[in-house]
Amino acid sequence: MREADLTRATFVDSSVVALLLAVSSHQPHGRLRGASGSPLMALEASRVQPMFDLVDVGPAL
Structure with missing residues (x-):
């Protein structure tokens, strides 16, 4: 996964x-674009955000 x-x-x-x-296991450090609000909170809560390069991130709720 690139992005x-x-x-x-x-x-x-x-x-x-x-x-x-699962997708990023084949290509580490994929990019996640535009995560904000509830989706960003889910990534933070699951502690997986360090595994991805976050681009154009908005505020979490």
């Missing part, structure tokens, strides 16, 4: 986090 665009995402749960981790 996943989360700009329009309003909800991220454990299945999305698992998918991002």
Whole structure:
């Protein structure tokens, strides 16, 4: 995975986090674009954000 665009995402749960981790296991340090609000909080709570380069990140709720 080179980049996943989360700009329009309003909800991220454990299945999305698992998918991002599975895809990134083949290509480490993928990029996540536009995470904000609830999706950003889910990434922070699951402690996976250091595994990705976050680009154009908005505020968490």
